[in-house]
Amino acid sequence: MSQDPYELLGVKRDATQKDIQSAFRKLAKKLHPDLNPGDKKAEERFKEISAANEILSDEEKRGRFDRGEIDITGAERAQRNYYRDYASKSGPSDPYHNSAGFADFGDADDLFANFFSRRTGGGQARSHGRDSHFSMEVGFLDAVNGTRTEIKLPEGPALDVQIPPGTRDGQTLRLRGKGEPGIGGGPAGDALIDIRVRPHRFFTRDGDDIRLELPISLGEAVLGGKVRVPTPSGPVNLTLPPHSNTGKVLRLKGKGVAKRGGEHGDVYISLKIVLPDAPDERLTAFVQEWATANPYDPRKNMEA
Numbered sequence: 023m024s025q026d027p028y029e030l031l032g033v034k035r036d037a038t039q040k041d042i043q044s045a046f047r048k049l050a051k052k053l054h055p056d057l058n059p060g061d062k063k064a065e066e067r068f069k070e071i072s073a074a075n076e077i078l079s080d081e082e083k084r085g086r087f088d089r090g091e092i093d094i095t096g097a098e099r100a101q102r103n104y105y106r107d108y109a110s111k112s113g114p115s116d117p118y119h120n121s122a123g124f125a126d127f128g129d130a131d132d133l134f135a136n137f138f139s140r141r142t143g144g145g146q147a148r149s150h151g152r153d154s155h156f157s158m159e160v161g162f163l164d165a166v167n168g169t170r171t172e173i174k175l176p177e178g179p180a181l182d183v184q185i186p187p188g189t190r191d192g193q194t195l196r197l198r199g200k201g202e203p204g205i206g207g208g209p210a211g212d213a214l215i216d217i218r219v220r221p222h223r224f225f226t227r228d229g230d231d232i233r234l235e236l237p238i239s240l241g242e243a244v245l246g247g248k249v250r251v252p253t254p255s256g257p258v259n260l261t262l263p264p265h266s267n268t269g270k271v272l273r274l275k276g277k278g279v280a281k282r283g284g285e286h287g288d289v290y291i292s293l294k295i296v297l298p299d300a301p302d303e304r305l306t307a308f309v310q311e312w313a314t315a316n317p318y319d320p321r322k323n324m325e326a
Contacts, residue, residue: 025094027074027087035088035147039079046075053127056152056204065205072206116155151204151211158183162222165189166232166254166279173215181213187280188230191219209293225254230279230287237296238262242303268295 024030028037031045049071051057058064075092078081086092156173164171168187172180181200189195194216201211226233232254242249246264250257253274260272270293276289298305 024070025281027077027094030070030074030094031078033078034210037078039081042075042078046071046079054201059152110268112155149205149208150209153211154201156181156213156215157218159218159220160185160189161220162225162227164218165191165217166227168280185217189217190217190227191217193217214282224252227279228290230281231276232287232289233292234289235292235294237264240295240297243267243293243295251289251291254279262293266293268293 024036028035029040031049033041033045036065037045050068053064055061055065055067055068077087077092077094077096083092083096086122087094092098158171158173160169160171164185166188168189168265169185171183171185173183174180181197183195183197185195194214197213197215199210208278211321226235234252236249236251238249242256242262243266244264246262246266248259249262251260251274255277258274260274262272272291272293274289274291
């Protein structure tokens with residue numbers, strides 16, 4: 023590591039605070055660990071320029087360094103009988119200087135501002151830890167109703183994950199402070215979990231509603247009556263009106279997916295008449311007699 027903070031930041035010894043801050047900002051954007059994951063060399067360079075900026079961004083420390091009283095780490099040097107006073111060559115105090123150590127860059131779109139928290143008491147530059155990314159597959163009903171589960175990490179402890187009710191396929195959950203640790207005592211990053219919802223064998227999701235196709239017998243279709251219907255929260259009884267055709271849609275209000283505010287979507291049930299697998303001679307004879315006495319064409323409205 024070079025012991026000259028001016029050399030590390032690439033500025034002249036008479037550089038203004040604005041020049042120093044600009045040089046540090048430019049280098050930090052290139053060398054910050056968040057932009058160079060796994061690059062140890064970039065991480066070391068970032069630490070070096072942070073130490074250099076720590077000295078030069080503070081007028082008092084800069085003056086002491088120029089007079090040979092402290093080194094780049096801020097440690098006291100043995101006093102010498104001579105020194106070169108570069109401080110006298112510095113320009114007037116700069117209005118952009120911030121005594122907290124960093125310039126106040128201000129703009130919300132400043133990428134640099136997203137990476138750093140301010141320093142206090144002349145401490146080392148702190149950096150927010152990188153976010154960790156994971157993916158998790160959950161069952162359809164667990165996503166609809168919510169559940170608690172764990173992600174087992176290759177290294178380190180398992181993460182306890184709360185799947186909130188109504189979680190959607192492709193949704194990303196954020197666990198604050200469960201990512202990689204920060205640099206220099208900065209806050210840890212977050213764990214970002216991409217959710218993949220497994221399909222269900224008869225439920226499908228439509229926004230906050232649930233749809234399913236319900237098989238009914240010929241007798242139930244003609245006569246109506248009570249039938250047992252599955253829902254995400256458990257089975258319920260549904261009243262079928264007499265003469266219910268295949269394709270008729272019935273609604274169970276409030277039995278769908280949980281919404282914000284405590285409300286729920288609905289369950290929409292499409293009826294499908296299903297005949298017995300084995301042929302029934304009595305049913306065949308009855309239908310033949312009935313069809314002869316009651317001819318009708320259910321496709322008459324489909325003629326071009």
